[in-house]
Amino acid sequence: MAEATLTTNTMKPSIWNGGRSPFKVSWGKLMMWYFLVGDSFSFASFLITYGALRFSYESWPAPTKVFASMPFLEGVKLPLMFVSFMTFTLIMSSVTMVLAVHYGNHEMNRKKVTKWLLFTILGGIIFLGSQAWEWTHLIVDEHMTLASNPFGAPAFGWLFFTITGFHGFHVLTGVIINCIVCAKVARGDYDRKGSYEMVEKIGLYWHFVDLVWVFVFMAFYLL
């Protein structure tokens, strides 16, 4: 009797019987997803703090007034144009990343993956350079510090530097990991392994950085 029950149970295709992956993803990819869930809570805590403090001030610096400068164009007021360029760079680097993932997973095409990863790294570096310029401009020309700024509410300074800084740090680590993965792709490591999943995992991280920028951009430059 007991034997018969056991046989019927193993015959029945149910995810509760074990022996296969219910989510049909590898351990590494699943853990990357759950790391990103955790990381989105760190960014959420930053942005919600920003919201709470912003609501506690009568007035808040207007983005079109604060972010109106462009490199090489001193004295010209071009509201939000430089950050548009930064945003577009990050979106495009996300596109090149997803293309690298696609050609890795579906064609195992080492040359194409290397090419698109290099474009992604370039996009990341341009973004970081732009952010460095923006910070330098705000610190040196506008005398914005963590404690004070010429635009209004004192909390604006430290919220801007900590939140864009934390995001920029993510971009930096993303660029570094992309460089390592790109070198390994070019060396043929993943061809030998028979799987380009590492490109997909770092791809998830890179898209997350772009995703966070959507909300950082909204909070600081639009609202």
Added chain:
Amino acid sequence: MSNEHGEAPDMVKLIWKTTLWLSIITVAEIVLAVTLTEFFTENGMLLVLNAFYIIMSLAKAFFIVSVFMHLKFEVKYLAITILIPMTFLLFAVIALLAEGDSWLHMRTY
């Protein structure tokens, strides 16, 4: 190797289509922010503009997560375990923005 995740046959086309949408939304947001902020502020309708930014940002997030991060093509329950915790953030947003608003009335500086 292909269709391992049961995805659309022409993924590259979908990627570029998504890129186009992300770009259109971003350009629309920036154009509105630069040209219409003053108009909406003067007419006391800034809330409308802000609601537009929030909805459009959520749309962009949806495009990035579903297509670029491939979540649309994963097993449904994986997506659920990732998205359910996010809904709790809504609670934090409402609670802390309301709290921030009350700090405004307590400020003496």
